[in-house]
Amino acid sequence: MTVFFQSLVNALQWGSFYALIALGYSMVYGVLMLFNFAHGDVFMVGAYISFIVATALTALAAAGTIAIPGWVVLLLTIVCAMMLNAIVGIIIERVGYRPLREAPRASAAITGLMIGIILETGVLAIMGAQRAKFPSLIQSVTYDVGGVFITNKKIMIVLVSIVLMLALDQFVKKTKWGMAMRAMAFDYTVVPLMGVPANVIAALTFAIGSGLAASAGCLFGVAYPVLDPYMGIVFGWKAFVAAILGGRGSILGATLAGFLLGFIEIFVALIFPSTMRDFIAYSIILLILTFRPHGFFGEPHSARLRL
Amino acid sequence: MLLKVENLSVSYGRIPALTGLDFHIDEGEIVSIIGANGAGKSTTLRAISRMVKVEPGSKMTFMDKDLLKYPPDKVVSQLGITHVPEGRGIFGNLTVKENLHLSAFARKDAAEVKKDISRVFDIFPRLKERYTQKSGTLSGGEQQMLAIGRAFISGRKIMLLDEPSMGLAPLLMQNVFKALKEINKEGAAILLVEQNARLALQFASRAYVLETGSLVMEGDSKKLLEDPEVKKAYLGG
Ligand SMILES: Nc1ncnc2c1ncn2[C@@H]1O[C@H](COP(=O)(O)OP(=O)(O)OP(=O)(O)O)[C@@H](O)[C@H]1O
Ligand SMILES: [Mg+2]
Numbered sequence: 001m002t003v004f005f006q007s008l009v010n011a012l013q014w015g016s017f018y019a020l021i022a023l024g025y026s027m028v029y030g031v032l033m034l035f036n037f038a039h040g041d042v043f044m045v046g047a048y049i050s051f052i053v054a055t056a057l058t059a060l061a062a063a064g065t066i067a068i069p070g071w072v073v074l075l076l077t078i079v080c081a082m083m084l085n086a087i088v089g090i091i092i093e094r095v096g097y098r099p100l101r102e103a104p105r106a107s108a109a110i111t112g113l114m115i116g117i118i119l120e121t122g123v124l125a126i127m128g129a130q131r132a133k134f135p136s137l138i139q140s141v142t143y144d145v146g147g148v149f150i151t152n153k154k155i156m157i158v159l160v161s162i163v164l165m166l167a168l169d170q171f172v173k174k175t176k177w178g179m180a181m182r183a184m185a186f187d188y189t190v191v192p193l194m195g196v197p198a199n200v201i202a203a204l205t206f207a208i209g210s211g212l213a214a215s216a217g218c219l220f221g222v223a224y225p226v227l228d229p230y231m232g233i234v235f236g237w238k239a240f241v242a243a244i245l246g247g248r249g250s251i252l253g254a255t256l257a258g259f260l261l262g263f264i265e266i267f268v269a270l271i272f273p274s275t276m277r278d279f280i281a282y283s284i285i286l287l288i289l290t291f292r293p294h295g296f297f298g299e300p301h302s303a304r305l306r307l
Numbered sequence: 308m309l310l311k312v313e314n315l316s317v318s319y320g321r322i323p324a325l326t327g328l329d330f331h332i333d334e335g336e337i338v339s340i341i342g343a344n345g346a347g348k349s350t351t352l353r354a355i356s357r358m359v360k361v362e363p364g365s366k367m368t369f370m371d372k373d374l375l376k377y378p379p380d381k382v383v384s385q386l387g388i389t390h391v392p393e394g395r396g397i398f399g400n401l402t403v404k405e406n407l408h409l410s411a412f413a414r415k416d417a418a419e420v421k422k423d424i425s426r427v428f429d430i431f432p433r434l435k436e437r438y439t440q441k442s443g444t445l446s447g448g449e450q451q452m453l454a455i456g457r458a459f460i461s462g463r464k465i466m467l468l469d470e471p472s473m474g475l476a477p478l479l480m481q482n483v484f485k486a487l488k489e490i491n492k493e494g495a496a497i498l499l500v501e502q503n504a505r506l507a508l509q510f511a512s513r514a515y516v517l518e519t520g521s522l523v524m525e526g527d528s529k530k531l532l533e534d535p536e537v538k539k540a541y542l543g544g
Pocket of ligand 1 (some may be wrong): 323324343344345346347348349350351393408445502
């Protein structure tokens with residue numbers, strides 16, 4: 001039983017990463033009918049931006065006379081990284097995807113792959129081949145809850161993720177910007193007729209998705225402090241799976257599917273040798289998709305919409 | 308002159324849909340364009356609301372401003388040209404309330420928006436009853452009311468209406484056109500596109516006849532109603 005709960009805790013942490021990345025995938029897909037295949041690398045860039053911001057802030061705090069508590073630095077890092085990565089997302093939309101609005105969807109997909117390669121090699125060129133070591137911002141504290149070990153970092157990661165997801169949910173449901181995003185997901189062509197600048201909504205969607213990816217990148221760096229320029233690839237594919245599994249553009253779906261992925265992976269690894277983890281985990285997901293081809297919350301939607 | 312269109316040409320790919328249209332609409336006027344299926348009526352409206360690219364040489368002036376300098380959303384929010392598209396363009400995943408509020412997206416005058424929404428409810432009380440309902444579950448007629456209501460809110464120097472009679476029962480249709488007359492009396496010009504030529508000609512004061520991408524006739528709509536050729540081609544003899 002303690003093994004079960006221990007795994008549950010770990011699964012929640014992994015699920016948070018997947019869900020945060022999957023949300024960006026899903027939103028861009030929902031609003032713009034576009035798979036941003038560079039999204040895993042956007043997560044990676046977010047992790048590196050967090051690394052740079054965290055390193056700078058730590059140095060600043062060390063140089064200053066007043067001590068800034070670690071968790072304040074962490075919060076500042078998350079906020080800065082999200083904003084900076086949002087700008088990265090806006091640039092990707094503007095330079096990479098907007099010129100392809102009228103192009104076949106395959107061109108956009110290939111553009112995504114190319115943007116991904118550019119981001120990977122760009123980070124490699126700027127940061128060098130050695131892995132980046134994420135500064136330790138908060139002291140790790142482990143709590144023993146009836147034999148289950150929970151660290152303060154894991155609690156923080158899951159809490160921050162949930163707060164961000166709830167904030168996103170409220171934004172999309174309650175604000176006029178969120179309303180415009182939902183309208184765009186339904187029928188792209190009519191949105192400008194309402195006086196809504198569709199380009200701004202497209203940019204906003206990318207900004208939010210990239211910001212969430214940066215938060216995942218920062219949280220990942222806190223949990224696993226070693227970064228490399230190719231870390232986003234596998235995460236990207238898995239988050240893509242979660243986005244599809246959740247259903248087109250569904251925030252709740254992407255969140256749940258992200259956590260489900262975390263659970264399946266961790267629990268498969270509990271039973272089977274770790275070399276077989278993804279093989280079995282993704283076979284299970286493939287099976288789920290055969291029964292629910294539109295994912296959990298996706299409606300069989302005609303593909304009349306275009307970016 | 309409110310809207311002046313000169314030499315308007317539009318092509319879809321290589322296929323021309325409109326070839327050199329010239330027409331105009333005066334302040335507060337109701338003008339109609341009638342024509343058969345595929346004549347290019349919807350394309351004409353799409354060109355004005357900037358949903359389709361126009362060919363070089365086309366010119367559109369709205370209140371002495373070059374319309375082609377405005378992106379689609381600014382055509383609505385800055386010039387006050389609203390377009391109720393073919394098929395109504397309701398966002399079915401949004402509630403009636405959200406659809407109405409979305410059409411006020413660019414407006415900063417919250418108090419006036421509120422007044423406009425209650426004015427829409429005066430005109431279409433049915434929408435008030437359905438306020439919190441998902442608009443995808445509205446009947447066709449209710450969706451048409453919502454589409455017109457949205458246009459009323461988003462700006463109303465001129466309304467471009469694409470087949471508002473489509474799918475409406477006669478009684479409902481009369482109500483919708485009565486509402487449109489009211490909106491017109493409050494200052495909005497109307498450019499109405501209809502396959503139902505009789506209805507359009509009775510409603511409008513002036514009309515154009517569009518045939519495979521060219522305007523072939525124009526004039527006082529009462530006169531067109533009596534015109535033997537129009538009668539033969541569009542009014543069933
Ligand atoms: N998106 C498009 N791509 C290619 N051709 C198009 C497109 N939209 C319209 N057309 C063509 O342009 C021509 C004019 O179409 P349009 O929709 O303007 O006609 P319409 O007069 O509104 O017809 P209807 O009364 O049936 O609505 C038609 O020949 C149509 O096939
Ligand atoms: Mg038409």
